[in-house]
Amino acid sequence: MAKKAKKRKYSKGAAKKVGRAMKKRKAGTLRSGRSGRKVKSKKQAIAIGLSEARKKGAKVPKKKRSKKS
Template identity: 65%
Template sequence: MTKYGPAAQKSVEKAMHKMKEGKLESGKSHKKVTSREQAIAIGLSEARKKGAKVPKKTSK
């Protein structure tokens, strides 16, 4: 069973591409994202908003 759907994978791929170009910004602060993990989190968050198959966020 796959964890993420193809739409979610595309969203993460686009976020990673933007990060490598230096164009990916974080939420309210609009700071440039340099962390790979943060880029993935942004991609998954955008996929969730679009209704793609992504597991719910885990609370810490």
């Protein structure tokens, strides 16, 4: 049996945006949106990269919504 080709969850453009955000974080020049504070966590840098990719129209899964109880 031949293996089914796996579709990409994230496009190459999205990966580039995240990579750029990670490099900026490491250099200490990545700032968060509204407050303009310096980003220190890797998770936040990834989130910024993905949101930039979404704005550009790259293939990125939708944000996960939190459930309200």
